[in-house]
Amino acid sequence: MTSTNETHDPKLRSWVTSANSGASDFPIQNLPFGRFRRTGSPEDLRIGVAIGDQILDLRSTGLIETADMNILMTMSLKERHRLRAAISEGLRAGSDRQAAWANALQPQSQSELALPCRIGGYTDFYTGIHHATSVGKLFRPDQPLMPNYKWVPIGYHGRASSIGVSGQRFKRPQGQVKPLDTDKPVVGPSRRLDYELELGFIIGRGNALGEPITIADAEEHLFGVTLLNDWSARDLQAWEYQPLGPFLAKNFATTLSPWVVTMEALAPFRAKFDRSPGDPQPLPYLESGANRERGALDIALEVWLQTAKMHAAGETAVRLTHCNTAQAAYWTAAQLVTHHTVSGCNLQPGDLLGSGTLSGPAQGEAGSLLELTLGGKQPIGLPNGESRSYLEDGDTLTLRGYCERQGMVRIGLGEVSGTVLAA
Amino acid sequence: MTSTNETHDPKLRSWVTSANSGASDFPIQNLPFGRFRRTGSPEDLRIGVAIGDQILDLRSTGLIETADMNILMTMSLKERHRLRAAISEGLRAGSDRQAAWANALQPQSQSELALPCRIGGYTDFYTGIHHATSVGKLFRPDQPLMPNYKWVPIGYHGRASSIGVSGQRFKRPQGQVKPLDTDKPVVGPSRRLDYELELGFIIGRGNALGEPITIADAEEHLFGVTLLNDWSARDLQAWEYQPLGPFLAKNFATTLSPWVVTMEALAPFRAKFDRSPGDPQPLPYLESGANRERGALDIALEVWLQTAKMHAAGETAVRLTHCNTAQAAYWTAAQLVTHHTVSGCNLQPGDLLGSGTLSGPAQGEAGSLLELTLGGKQPIGLPNGESRSYLEDGDTLTLRGYCERQGMVRIGLGEVSGTVLAA
Numbered sequence: 001m002t003s004t005n006e007t008h009d010p011k012l013r014s015w016v017t018s019a020n021s022g023a024s025d026f027p028i029q030n031l032p033f034g035r036f037r038r039t040g041s042p043e044d045l046r047i048g049v050a051i052g053d054q055i056l057d058l059r060s061t062g063l064i065e066t067a068d069m070n071i072l073m074t075m076s077l078k079e080r081h082r083l084r085a086a087i088s089e090g091l092r093a094g095s096d097r098q099a100a101w102a103n104a105l106q107p108q109s110q111s112e113l114a115l116p117c118r119i120g121g122y123t124d125f126y127t128g129i130h131h132a133t134s135v136g137k138l139f140r141p142d143q144p145l146m147p148n149y150k151w152v153p154i155g156y157h158g159r160a161s162s163i164g165v166s167g168q169r170f171k172r173p174q175g176q177v178k179p180l181d182t183d184k185p186v187v188g189p190s191r192r193l194d195y196e197l198e199l200g201f202i203i204g205r206g207n208a209l210g211e212p213i214t215i216a217d218a219e220e221h222l223f224g225v226t227l228l229n230d231w232s233a234r235d236l237q238a239w240e241y242q243p244l245g246p247f248l249a250k251n252f253a254t255t256l257s258p259w260v261v262t263m264e265a266l267a268p269f270r271a272k273f274d275r276s277p278g279d280p281q282p283l284p285y286l287e288s289g290a291n292r293e294r295g296a297l298d299i300a301l302e303v304w305l306q307t308a309k310m311h312a313a314g315e316t317a318v319r320l321t322h323c324n325t326a327q328a329a330y331w332t333a334a335q336l337v338t339h340h341t342v343s344g345c346n347l348q349p350g351d352l353l354g355s356g357t358l359s360g361p362a363q364g365e366a367g368s369l370l371e372l373t374l375g376g377k378q379p380i381g382l383p384n385g386e387s388r389s390y391l392e393d394g395d396t397l398t399l400r401g402y403c404e405r406q407g408m409v410r411i412g413l414g415e416v417s418g419t420v421l422a423a
Numbered sequence: 424m425t426s427t428n429e430t431h432d433p434k435l436r437s438w439v440t441s442a443n444s445g446a447s448d449f450p451i452q453n454l455p456f457g458r459f460r461r462t463g464s465p466e467d468l469r470i471g472v473a474i475g476d477q478i479l480d481l482r483s484t485g486l487i488e489t490a491d492m493n494i495l496m497t498m499s500l501k502e503r504h505r506l507r508a509a510i511s512e513g514l515r516a517g518s519d520r521q522a523a524w525a526n527a528l529q530p531q532s533q534s535e536l537a538l539p540c541r542i543g544g545y546t547d548f549y550t551g552i553h554h555a556t557s558v559g560k561l562f563r564p565d566q567p568l569m570p571n572y573k574w575v576p577i578g579y580h581g582r583a584s585s586i587g588v589s590g591q592r593f594k595r596p597q598g599q600v601k602p603l604d605t606d607k608p609v610v611g612p613s614r615r616l617d618y619e620l621e622l623g624f625i626i627g628r629g630n631a632l633g634e635p636i637t638i639a640d641a642e643e644h645l646f647g648v649t650l651l652n653d654w655s656a657r658d659l660q661a662w663e664y665q666p667l668g669p670f671l672a673k674n675f676a677t678t679l680s681p682w683v684v685t686m687e688a689l690a691p692f693r694a695k696f697d698r699s700p701g702d703p704q705p706l707p708y709l710e711s712g713a714n715r716e717r718g719a720l721d722i723a724l725e726v727w728l729q730t731a732k733m734h735a736a737g738e739t740a741v742r743l744t745h746c747n748t749a750q751a752a753y754w755t756a757a758q759l760v761t762h763h764t765v766s767g768c769n770l771q772p773g774d775l776l777g778s779g780t781l782s783g784p785a786q787g788e789a790g791s792l793l794e795l796t797l798g799g800k801q802p803i804g805l806p807n808g809e810s811r812s813y814l815e816d817g818d819t820l821t822l823r824g825y826c827e828r829q830g831m832v833r834i835g836l837g838e839v840s841g842t843v844l845a846a
Binding site for chain 2: 120121123126146147148151152154155156157158159160161162164170171173174175176178184185187209210212233236239240241242243244245246247248249251252253280283284285339340342343344345346347348351421
């Protein structure tokens with residue numbers, strides 16, 4: 001696993017001055033990767049690195065040759081470190097690259113961001129133990145968690161084609177719902193549309209079919225982290241999910257943040273990963289000293305809602321909930337990689353692994369409305385007098401994430417935002 | 424829906440004489456699409472049409488310009504009909520194209536076949552009602568089918584990266600299994616490895632996100648049909664599948680036949696689709712006159728096994744089971760397309776929809792060993808004295824499919840074959 005080095009030095013400043021405010025998600029200690037073009041232009045997507053309120057066009061710097069993010073993501077750990085060091089050095093205040101690289105900058109405000117890579121495979125996990133427990137309680141008060149939960153990193157394959165980048169606007173999904181008071185299902189727009197607060201882990205190097213990735217090697221296959229909103233239609237899901245899992249309830253839209261914050265950038269924000277007393281230790285294939293010592297991620301997460309009425313009145317979004325990844329996730333990202341491939345399954349560059357809904361241990365820290373409103377029974381009041389059990393048409397939901405630690409510069413994951421349109 | 428036309432004329436003969444035997448899967452009435460290259464050559468894949476024991480290199484004929492099957496698959500119905508008619512005419516005995524096209528032929532025996540297209544999304548359904556009932560009985564004798572089964576075309580997203588073409592050799596998967604007599608799972612190779620006999624439907628034109636495909640339009644989005652073996656590790660599945668469905672139990676390998684038999688070729692082999700008395704009629708969005716009249720497919724399916732011992736002794740494969748699609752499937756391919764997109768989910772050219780395991784109504788017609796051996800309790804005896812509860816290392820499993828009808832030329836789907844290697 002990566003340890004901190006001089007690219008994390010809190011004293012580092014950039015000649016891109018907007019990066020130095022302390023408030024930017026993208027100080028020189030971050031350097032996340034994304035794909036962009038000039039807003040409204042038909043040009044090919046370019047690979048960029050966010051710095052303050054600018055984007056550095058990476059190919060223009062001469063540091064990389066490929067224009068394909070999925071190829072760039074296959075770099076070895078050593079190559080990743082070298083590239084990060086070179087970008088950091090060139091953006092540093094006083095760098096002799098400043099004159100040349102100034103031409104490689106483009107303001108984020110004049111850029112259109114795309115999905116950071118082509119996502120061939122999308123797998124969603126279920127690592128949020130407080131989420132799994134709260135949701136389980138709604139259906140099975142006596143046994144909220146299934147017997148397999150504490151042994152198996154539960155996951156399922158998701159739909160990659162409907163993943164969109166932050167700013168995605170999608171129609172409320174339709175499908176079959178079974179009302180409690182009839183014996184026949186009806187078809188119509190979902191009335192229990194929810195968000196799910198997740199992290200998305202992006203795979204760098206893949207593995208060959210039949211060659212599992214050991215827990216010792218797993219971090220080398222992780223390129224970085226994004227924010228992920230796994231929109232869910234609870235009423236569709238309740239009727240369809242047995243016995244093969246969620247399908248239409250999830251496949252109508254999934255929204256991803258545009259910037260991949262690398263594992264290198266996150267190195268100072270790793271945390272101990274340990275089991276509570278009474279919980280089983282992970283089976284040997286999911287266990288390593290390094291994973292125990294610093295397998296977890298210390299990332300703060302927030303959920304913000306702006307309704308159509310708030311938008312029309314010029315009112316800003318309100319925060320619905322917040323939590324910390326390290327408290328929410330029962331499995332580490334490395335464990336997800338290893339478990340996914342233990343069967344022999346091949347991961348490919350650009351594949352996306354969702355953490356599953358991340359909820360903190362307290363009631364107000366829930367990563368979904370299903371939990372926050374106790375299945376819709378306790379609607380949330382909003383400051384403008386509106387209330388929400390589930391999402392309404394015109395609602396814009398935004399997830400934010402950032403890392404803060406004593407003595408380190410705050411780094412952000414940016415945000416992922418999406419808007420519900422009428423069916 | 425396509426109706427029969429002169430390209431189906433049973434009197435048609437080809438100047439490629441191997442197509443005329445009556446025994447070939449690929450008479451001139453079939454004309455399935457695939458991708459090939461010369462065996463062992465590094466050349467790019469080419470688009471071909473199987474005819475007898477030959478492959479017609481389609482771009483060499485001048486009929487198409489693209490070398491990309493996924494692009495070719497986006498043809499409109501009209502373009503598909505026109506291309507089929509032109510290929511049929513050029514391959515017909517007496518055609519003035521014979522001299523020119525003879526150079527565009529390559530023997531199948533000297534060719535390496537690839538997956539017929541890039542498969543971006545793979546969804547597996549559960550349309551085999553006899554399969555669902557038999558498997559359900561093993562776990563829930565009182566209520567074999569879930570209450571949703573007769574209303575919802577149950578499906579889940581599968582793993583596309585591990586799909587291979589016929590001839591795939593894969594290692595027995597490993598994973599967690601929970602023995603009945605302990606309270607802790609163990610990790611190791613699956614001991615209940617099974618095949619699943621399925622059809623694979625390949626999507627031609629896609630749809631935009633948020634724009635469902637109606638049942639009236641669904642057939643236009645179906646390009647054709649393949650054979651699909653959805654290998655399954657029953658012991659991994661039993662422990663992991665709750666509550667989000669199968670994951671490692673399915674994602675280690677899935678094998679597809681190389682030739683896509685088009686909906687046009689299958690036109691003479693469509694069948695009435697109707698509900699048994701007592702079963703609910705499909706909800707309106709899944710219902711149309713055309714779907715009722717000829718939504719089903721009359722395809723005979725067979726499963727063949729050759730063990731390592733049989734192979735070593737020069738003994739050919741034995742048939743384990745057979746059934747007919749029209750008797751096995753509770754939903755039509757058009758209904759799967761419509762249901763998949765009713766949420767707004769976007770299908771893309773080359774996407775693969777699996778039918779789910781197809782079993783006939785009789786015990787010997789089961790599309791999996793799980794059913795044939797009653798969960799492993801009644802092993803099958805083989806002619807050489809071996810027996811099988813589940814698949815053993817070295818077993819080669821082959822699925823075959825073909826259409827036969829009075830007055831029509833038999834057309835085949837070819838075969839899909841795969842071999843289990845030691846973990």
